[in-house]
Amino acid sequence: MKRRTSQAMPKLQVYLEQARQYAPIPVAVVNAEEKHVLQGMMEAQQAGLVEPILIGDVKAIQALCHDLGFDLDDHRLIEAASEAEAAKEGVKLVQQGNALALAKGWIHTDALMHPVLADLRIGRMVSHVFVAELSSYDKPLFITDAAINIAPDLMAKADILQNAIDLARLLGIQQPKAAALSAVEVVKPAIASTIDAACLSKMADRGQIRHATVDGPLAFDNAISRDAANTKHINSPVSGTVDILLAPDLNAANILAKDLEYLADAVLAGIVIGAKVPIMLPSRSDPPLARLVSAALAVIMHYQKNQEDPS
Secondary structure (H helix, E strand, O other), rough: OOOOOOOHHHHHHHHHHHHHHOOEEEEEEOOEEEEEEEHHHHHHOOOOOOOOOOOEEEEHHHHHHHOOOOOOOOEOOOOOOOOHHHHHHHHHHHHHHOEEEEEOOOOOOHHHHHHHHHHOOOOOOOOOOOOOOEOOOOEEEEEEEOOOOOOOHHHHHHHHHHHHHHHHHHOOOOOOEEEEEEOOOOOOEEEHHHHHHHHHHHHOOOOOOOOOOOEEOOHHHHHHHHHHHHHOOOOOOOOOOOEEEEEOOHHHHHHHHHHHHHOOOEEEEEEEEEEEOEEEEOOOOOOOOHHHHHHHHHHHHHHHHHHHHOO
């Protein structure tokens, strides 16, 4: 199946233009020796978004950059013999103030996140958001959490949802609409995710989840399609206009995101929220465009956070 590798779609293009208003940030690329990783980082540099610091097998990185036609004269390269060593070097660069974001290269998510969770947490839940663009939907979709939290409980879901809301607000959606997904749209005690979803909706009503309209439980069709909701006689303030899809667990979120990518030609930009710095975390098989937009999100997050909290 052919996937997008070049120009971004219009809705994600807005984030690229927003990020270009700022100076590029240094990004530690953990395990950079893979062509999609390098192409995405170099395109992000050419777009004025990042200054890559490439960590991994230096000879392999140099050879791949030569094959791709990228000049490494002004780039910092750091040797690392393993995934664990590369992740450790990336975290150290952040701790030293030499990197303002991390980027997942050709490395398993758990290998990257282990030192991040140990050394870069800032006292809040760390979670992942895919920002997805589809030609069949009129605005970006925020899908969470597809990469970090495997089976979150109710309070973890509340934090994950708040992270996604905060990201949406940074990107200009002042009052995002969020759907807490399940297999059905009514509360059924036998399906625990329906109870969590109903609780999240009420928590938003009572101000425990802030700055968003939250409804649930909603099945995916009822969240995305007003017609589907009307057919089932569901009166929901988010149906058909939803911004954020909170999945019941990592399996559901990951499958949903990859279904959209491979069957609906979606572009997915992955970012981790809740650590000391933004972490670009697309899938290892994602094309360079996804990494380019992930870089734009990291830049926006860095500068917007500093504007809100100069400390």
